[in-house]
Structure formats: C-alpha cells, structure tokens
Amino acid sequence: MSSISDSAQQTIPGYPYDREALRSTLRTLDQTPGVSKPDAILTVDNIERKFGGMTAVDVKHLEVQRGAITALIGPNGAGKTTFFNLLTGFDHPSKTSGAPQAQWSFEGQSLGRTNATKVARAGMIRTFQLTKALSRMTVLENMLVGARDQPGENLFVGLIKPLWIKRERENIERAEELLRRFKLDAKRDDMAGSLSGGQKKLLEMARALMANPSMIMLDEPMAGVNPALTQSLLDHIQMLRDEGTTVLFVEHDMHMVRHISDWVVVMAQGQLIAEGLPEDVMGSEAVVDAYLGAHHDRDLGDDDMLTTGLMRAIESEIADEVAQDDAEEAR
DSSP states (O other): OOOOOHHHHHHSTTTTTOHHHHHHHHHTSOOSTTOOOTTEEEEEEEEEEEETTEEEEEEEEEEEETTSEEEEEOSTTSSHHHHHHHHTTSSOOOOOTTSOOOEEEETTEEOTTOOHHHHHHTTEEEOOSSOOOOTTSBHHHHHHHTOSSOGGGOHHHHHSHHHHHHHHHHHHHHHHHHHHHTTOGGGTTSBGGGSOHHHHHHHHHHHHHTTOOSEEEEESTTTTOOHHHHHHHHHHHHHHHHTTOEEEEEOOOHHHHHHHOSEEEEEETTEEEEEEOHHHHTTOHHHHHHHHTTOTTSOTTOTTTTOHHHHHHHHHHHHHHHHHHHHHHHO
16 A cells, blocks of 8 residues: 655644544645645646537646545536546646646656556556446456556566466455455456446455555545445545545535545536535535525535425426526517
8 A cells, every 4th residue: 555755744643544633734724725735645737628618627726635535526517527537647638828738746746648557557546437347357357457567568577487477476365355355255256247336336446456556536436336335435435545545536425525535625617616624615605506506505414415305496496497488488
C-alpha cells in the first residue's frame, strides 16, 4: 500500500489513521472552492473541456488532500465523470485560444495530456460507473489483469522461467489475499459474468488494488449495488483510507457521502461551487439549490431527504411550470 509523506505526518497528528485529527485539520481550512490543502496529492489548474458550444468542465483550481476520502458531488450533468476522464487520461482538455494551459500533477509529477496507462503506472487508478469485469474470464483471471509488472510485459523476464514463475506466484498470492478481503474468494474460479452487480463492483475495486495505487478514484461505487452489499463497500472504502490510500469518489447517495467523507467538493455546470466538511457543505444554500432549485431550506444529508412527499412536491412544481409554459404558448 502507498507510503505516507513526512509532511503529511507532521501536519496532521495521528495521520492517516485518526479521522478526527484529520478532520480537525481540515476544519481549519477556508471552505471555498480551490482552497489549498496541507498536503495535496493531486493539484489541478485550468482544466477545461468543451463539446461543441457547451462547456462540460471548467475547473480553475483544485487540490485533493492526501490520505483523505474526498467526495465529488453534484447534480446529473455537472461534469463529474468528464472531470474523472480528463484526470485519468481517458479524455483530453480542450485547447482554447488565449486561455491558460491546463495543468495537473500527481505526487509532484505532471500528468497533463498523459495517457491512461501512464496515469495508472503513476499510482492513480480509477473505477467506472459501469463495471468493466471481463465476463468470460474467471474472477481470479480478472484480478491478475490488474497487476503491474506482468512477466509477459518484459522480454528478459519472460525468457527466464524462474523469474516469471516467481512474479506470477506473487501476483496470484496478492490476488487471492484481496479476494479474501473482499469476500470473493469463494467465487475465485467462477466466471466474472456470473457475479451480481454488487459483487462486480467489489471485484473492480479489488482489481484496482492489484496495482497498489497511492490514490483510487471511484465513479459512483454504489450505483446498482444491492443494499445488502452497501455496508461492505463502505467498509472497504474506509479501510483504504485507514491504510493510507487517498480516495476521490463520485456519488449521488448523500447519506453515504456524509457518513464516510472527510471532505466534499461540489460541481455544478462544470465548475466548482463549494468545498468543505460534509456537514457544512450539505447544508449550504448554494449546494442544495444546485440540486433542488428553490428547495434550499433542506439539508442534503437529512434522513428525510428526497422522501416520497418531497419528490411529489418537486414533480408537482415541474408539472405546474410545464402547464404554465403550455398555456403561454397557446395564447
């Protein structure tokens, strides 16, 4: 697992295992978009992505705190997944004449316009909204795909049997260890396509850890997961943080965000509109307004958030607006 920088240990007492110490330090920060962090593992500047005339992402500055669980939230269409794609090399920023050049660095290494393979090798691994399990391969084979420094990647190692056998054995041992940890060891020899949606999410997270990342980026880890597996996923995400891995995740489940996040970043219309501790951000009028329009008197983390009654009220307002528009057009 990733090592913790000396600066982080000196800045935050008990770091990274003491969540309260971490949050106490974060609580002292100015809770405004783009605020500097005590020990940023990822720094982003002037990253913009346009599709035609629409700006999907326009982030001026963002820092992600090392060793923390940071949630990236925002309404549908806010640009969160596009932002993930840009940071991990699956997409590239737009070039706008006269605009500052997009730059972002991870562990001090520039990743601007770096391809996805090199980003992963740098130690920043991501998962996807839709799981990428290789259905016609076994669960164990899926795990081995995620390992770094495969014997077949090096001609010299591949030609010397004792070397590649040793490396292959180490990879298998690591894969089996992670499968036990994620309670998928009984599925070791099953085809990945036979797993449930939640089990595939667990498999994808476990496979990502085969590369021993310093930071893992999870895109909607709870999407499509059976409630019975939700707590297991939450526990694993928190365990990653406790072991020193930085976590940045996109999620729409506000209860989950409030429960496990150390810091929350909010996007709307491609821009950062808020940053801060979960309990502060979710009660912010600007943030709630970004989600629910005029319903800014509600806390996004309240237990009664998005109840049937509230959803009906929202639907009723929308229906009234549509009716008014139709009436105006008919005049």
